[in-house]
Amino acid sequence: MSWITDTFGSSIGKKLLMSLTGLFLILFLVVHLIGNLAIFSDDGGLSFNSYAVFMTSFIPIKIVSYLLYLCILIHALFALILWIKNRKARPVGYAVEDAIENSSWASRSMTLLGSLIFIFLIIHLKDFWWHYKFAGGYEFEIDANGNRDIYKLVVTQFQYTYAMITYLIGVVALSIHLWHGFQSAFQTLGLNHQRYTPVIKFFGVLYAVLVPLGFATMPVYVYFFM
Numbered sequence: 001m002s003w004i005t006d007t008f009g010s011s012i013g014k015k016l017l018m019s020l021t022g023l024f025l026i027l028f029l030v031v032h033l034i035g036n037l038a039i040f041s042d043d044g045g046l047s048f049n050s051y052a053v054f055m056t057s058f059i060p061i062k063i064v065s066y067l068l069y070l071c072i073l074i075h076a077l078f079a080l081i082l083w084i085k086n087r088k089a090r091p092v093g094y095a096v097e098d099a100i101e102n103s104s105w106a107s108r109s110m111t112l113l114g115s116l117i118f119i120f121l122i123i124h125l126k127d128f129w130w131h132y133k134f135a136g137g138y139e140f141e142i143d144a145n146g147n148r149d150i151y152k153l154v155v156t157q158f159q160y161t162y163a164m165i166t167y168l169i170g171v172v173a174l175s176i177h178l179w180h181g182f183q184s185a186f187q188t189l190g191l192n193h194q195r196y197t198p199v200i201k202f203f204g205v206l207y208a209v210l211v212p213l214g215f216a217t218m219p220v221y222v223y224f225f226m
Contacts, residue, residue, distance in 0.1 A: 014078040019185040021071040033214045045151025083111045113177040120170030158222035167219045175212035
């Protein structure tokens with residue numbers, strides 16, 4: 001087992017694990033978005049509530065959710081470790097102008113954006129997942145299908161200006177993070193070639209725009225039209 005500790009104990013190994021966990025999180029975001037779009041169903045929240053029950057009761061999904069939590073922690077922890085290591089390796093005031101000019105703001109700000117996203121996730125989980133999972137501090141009504149009405153909780157939350165703005169800030173940070181992170185994950189895995197790198201970059205930009213935009217439509221729709 002020493003090769004595992006040797007591999008993932010190195011900077012390259014940490015970047016590799018960050019790429020793998022990042023791609024898993026990218027895949028999860030699509031699934032999560034598809035389910036959340038049930039909020040637009042014209043059925044008083046029945047579809048959205050059924051989706052919530054499925055996500056918290058279907059055994060394979062529950063197993064994947066624990067893997068998701070682990071991936072988030074690993075991704076965030078290794079990002080922090082690499083950031084600290086890079087800061088220690090670089091003398092104060094040291095700067096390479098050419099490197100800065102040739103890198104995007106998104107690539108230079110991955111740690112900042114990741115920190116904003118992590119804070120957003122904590123707030124998001126507190127506002128929705130904690131209440132639904134443990135019924136902490138919130139009395140759920142029961143819908144016509146006998147499910148807890150988390151749809152009403154979501155609608156109520158997004159009608160507060162601060163909640164809507166906080167969610168949008170998190171989505172914008174996610175979009176910029178993905179703009180660089182999508183392509184970077186494939187590059188770290190060695191999938192970097194003049195033939196297919198432009199394709200990966202194109203789909204990365206498309207993903208970084210469309211998926212966060214899909215998430216952003218929900219609070220905006222609730223706040224302005226409900």
